[in-house]
Amino acid sequence: MRPIRLGMVGGGQGAFIGGVHRIAARMDGMFTLVAGALSSDPERARASGEDLGLAPERTYMTWDGMARAEATRPDGIEAVAIVTPNHLHAGPAVAFLERGIHVICDKPLAATAEQAAAIAAAARASGAMFFLTHNYPGTPMVREARAMVAAGALGALRLVEVEYVQDWLARPVSNKQADWRTDPARSGAGALGDIGTHAWNLARFVSGLAPEALAAEVSTLVPGRRVDDNVSAHLRFAGGARGRLWASQVAVGHENGLRLRLAGSDGGLDWSQEDPNRLWFTPIGEPRRLLTRGGAGTGPAAQGRVPAGHPEGYLEAFATIYADIARAIRTGDRAACPVAGIEDGLEGMRFIAACLASSAAGGAWVAMH
Amino acid sequence: MRPIRLGMVGGGQGAFIGGVHRIAARMDGMFTLVAGALSSDPERARASGEDLGLAPERTYMTWDGMARAEATRPDGIEAVAIVTPNHLHAGPAVAFLERGIHVICDKPLAATAEQAAAIAAAARASGAMFFLTHNYPGTPMVREARAMVAAGALGALRLVEVEYVQDWLARPVSNKQADWRTDPARSGAGALGDIGTHAWNLARFVSGLAPEALAAEVSTLVPGRRVDDNVSAHLRFAGGARGRLWASQVAVGHENGLRLRLAGSDGGLDWSQEDPNRLWFTPIGEPRRLLTRGGAGTGPAAQGRVPAGHPEGYLEAFATIYADIARAIRTGDRAACPVAGIEDGLEGMRFIAACLASSAAGGAWVAMH
């Protein structure tokens, strides 16, 4: 498969989610980033493009200019990732969709219903595809959970309990990430939009249940804050299932506690994103089973990039080793590089030999130096 | 930083660790894979090269040919990753080192002491660098642990307890991964070489203690197996610390249980690779503290690619979303793609609006459809 030519709107220096999108696009080798309108600040836009190795002529100052230029290049981008604050999704989304360029948009869709409607109209009219990056459904055990529900492993669903609780806004905070999220004009809503929609999406993705009605309590618990920071909703689903959704940014003791519990007539499931490789499954009347990514008793949806028992951080640790190596090669400074070298390798061989020698000698102590 | 031109020896279709090296090399955009001698089977070598988008003239049939050809190209590889079984490390390692090409070699160093010595001689003579990919030291919380030990957080070290226990060889197994690992000629040792060296390296990396002597019991517990599958060693370190290393492939109930515990005069640490984002720290006489990657109370070594609370699988879930998108774009089949789209985005907006409306109406139930 030929890699897809990708552009990016937002994601300049200091941004968080833009970098995440870039790593994600790179990991499986299926995209090549070739263009960007990375910041509304021209200086930052230019510097950010240089950091990413973009050609100067494809480092744009505005998404508008980028949409026009890329749409006419023979090697123009095929897809664009929009990673700006919520109130700045609609403009670029419409511009690229109208030009037949696929849009990959960060969630939530927009800051207002009007913006959302504009995107929807463009998406429906366009021949290009629209993707909203709710990322948690990309987790193998979430997909396994959905597959199990769909296959009837829980019987008729009765309960949907989802919570997404954090504490990073438990104190008044001011930084790039916090500022736009707590500004009603830029975010539209607080915890509700930022993480409530993730929780909602996860519950819907896994359960497959159609929502009927909700009853909610939306609160602002940190004095002086201008958006909500704690939301709870009772949920009713088609078919009679009941549920709850809790989103909080002031729940001290929780870093990023997204958890989904489902119960039905025949079984229950429990998944937490802070422990993403595991999924608890309880067939009614039987002991709880701990399913693991790619582990015993799981199906194709639960497979990841590495075998069972290697948590997904395994790949990142490996990538860190590679990044260290790259830096050593480019700087020539081997000594500063923490990656194991030939002496470590020889010591490993001595360790093996010493174990074999000791064991052969009836467990006698064998010197190691 | 300009990406480094990378070659690979081994890692053809059906291999495990080769794919891991490629994802790791790609994740941070610091390497470009441009050449490979991917299999000793010519047909598989060719097909594997095509899968990876290598130029046909840089898809080599032998590592020997690759070393000679790449060393003379102006755009030849700067580094090579060797991901063959243990007994096939020495040949390519020496060949590339002699030509001044940096070597990234999978662990353990070799299958025999002779092979290891050959690599060491070449490494010492070469102007190029040699790296052994013990990956666990790439984990942020492992680096944090090392930094804490070095800073004296544990006082004088007394205990080093490391275990790496698996169960995938608890039954006689035959497949590509198991076959060479259980063949003495190709692996050199069983659990001892495959995972014992990882445990050893981890203990050394974090503790910084110099080994003095060991007393071991090396066993083969599955009848008919020709290599060890369970090893335990008592360890003595310089300065009087005591320890134990356990490596097992027959410990039923453990998938990939690498765990390190250290205790000193002033504190203790506990880390498990199946839960890599967490590190338990106990200052003596105080409650245990749960440190998390990038979380409160951690230093620069503990930082990863994403903020605290997002386990490292977060990036992989995101990458899976991107891979799904790429497939949808290339195949044109949006319906088969599980990534959220415009309707999900609109529903998320309706969810936000319904919560706000219900809360404003004193918690009244609000219809969702």
Next chain:
Amino acid sequence: MRPIRLGMVGGGQGAFIGGVHRIAARMDGMFTLVAGALSSDPERARASGEDLGLAPERTYMTWDGMARAEATRPDGIEAVAIVTPNHLHAGPAVAFLERGIHVICDKPLAATAEQAAAIAAAARASGAMFFLTHNYPGTPMVREARAMVAAGALGALRLVEVEYVQDWLARPVSNKQADWRTDPARSGAGALGDIGTHAWNLARFVSGLAPEALAAEVSTLVPGRRVDDNVSAHLRFAGGARGRLWASQVAVGHENGLRLRLAGSDGGLDWSQEDPNRLWFTPIGEPRRLLTRGGAGTGPAAQGRVPAGHPEGYLEAFATIYADIARAIRTGDRAACPVAGIEDGLEGMRFIAACLASSAAGGAWVAMH
């Protein structure tokens, strides 16, 4: 302190909570059970009294008769434990309170508001004391949590999240325990009364917050059931704190999941009754700390009957050993008793000696038989 003479109403053969009350009364040697009206069935009342070693003349057929007789005996009971189904609390409670006998009543107070009012009137008029056995506040770490909240460790409370979720009624069940609990006439309410009141009491006990209002969804999720089996309520407390309470008997995957989370301006707490010896405490901006019963960093409220690290099951295991011994002594059958004996003791001594001998001989293997 002289033990208190105790009577019991309910708790005959086949009952659950009566046996719990008796063990609890016995554990610290502060009560002596001397009288009982143990069942409304005369035959069972008589047999149950005999099992418990009660004098025949103090084994009553009715609580009414017991109240009258015991009130006039010079050695009459000083307190009575009422462990009948909810709708049978009021009668005996009033009868004993009117006679100046202290009442220890199982929760919830009653099945109807009228019954509750009757008990309240009698309690207020009586010189005797009235106790409601919400047992979870007896847990050391719950008391520690309350003490921490009271001492301001969490700052101003903002969030109270309590859940009590079980799955034992996820299927239609019929047995002595289930039958009265699912009969509206005998229980008054289902999950709401049986476990919702426990959750409520726990939240109130620890937080100390005064309730202002609630908004609830009370559901029956198992078809054909006549009482509620799933309840969720949004809570508002004086001072602005928000909360939620969830009680469910159909949450498959949960045995007895009572959990309380509190968050304030300065910290958070998290306690689960299935892991009662532990309490998570997060001072805002610091790593989570795992407090343990009697462990480092805890105060007097956290002390239990045994030192830190011995979970409370420690005492019960010890008691089981004693019960086994008692049976061996009474039956004379030592062989059937699993408690260690002299040979085990000698083997333990040989184990010690062998370790010392091996270590002294440089870790040589020492035979054990």
Next chain:
Amino acid sequence: MRPIRLGMVGGGQGAFIGGVHRIAARMDGMFTLVAGALSSDPERARASGEDLGLAPERTYMTWDGMARAEATRPDGIEAVAIVTPNHLHAGPAVAFLERGIHVICDKPLAATAEQAAAIAAAARASGAMFFLTHNYPGTPMVREARAMVAAGALGALRLVEVEYVQDWLARPVSNKQADWRTDPARSGAGALGDIGTHAWNLARFVSGLAPEALAAEVSTLVPGRRVDDNVSAHLRFAGGARGRLWASQVAVGHENGLRLRLAGSDGGLDWSQEDPNRLWFTPIGEPRRLLTRGGAGTGPAAQGRVPAGHPEGYLEAFATIYADIARAIRTGDRAACPVAGIEDGLEGMRFIAACLASSAAGGAWVAMH
């Protein structure tokens, strides 16, 4: 069953294990403590006897005097619990056994081989029974584990991994508990005797394997200590199973970490005493299952005094409530007693009513005061 008349040697004021034995003896109502030689200090012996409500004439100053006197009383003790330091077991054990009184002796058997031999001779010669109180085999999930092993659930055993690790002696400590345990004359051995024998006993009890040989490393890691504080032994069992035992009192981060892991050809088990109600069971090739005391999928051995989901601390919390009540009754101070009363009961009823009212009113907020 008529309660057994029990005496106690040791266990006076300030002792730990004596109190544990008394609670254990009392819990199921099968013993009555009627005599004691509670301390070698006459004043403390007298005061301790008074605390326990012993008759003055059965509060003895020496175990010797107690043995002689009780053996001739018609209502003399039937059994004696010996809870003195290790070096003081043999004297009373022999004295009571010779008089036909059953002996319940704390572990380890003795401080020296000579003392052990003396007890063994008396036990074999006596018509009375001898019990050694290794308490962990009294835990339901330990008994379940043994039953599973015996029933073949693990197939042929291959691995026995047991550890008992603490940190309370990681610093030089001086108190009543620490002093005799770190005095070679009184304890015989350090970690080895105090907790190593517990670990040994547990491994033997559950596995049923006969030991063949061991190779050990016995260390003293705290400078100046006169007994061992860290022990590791490699173990060989009949039939070829391999194992390891680790006992440490200096493993900072562990309170009372007794853990047993077993693996065989068909499955694995994992139990930790700090989480005693749970037992992990992995049938080979299947997901891990979390068995709970009395829970789904367990047999008769796993049953405890309370239903599944109520950890064993449940009973102690209940007993604490009762103890609080007893104090309130004896002191007359109801206000100081934290046990719920009539107002709490009424509030619980209001909570139930408010939930029902709110739910009936479509989830409207209902005031609670």
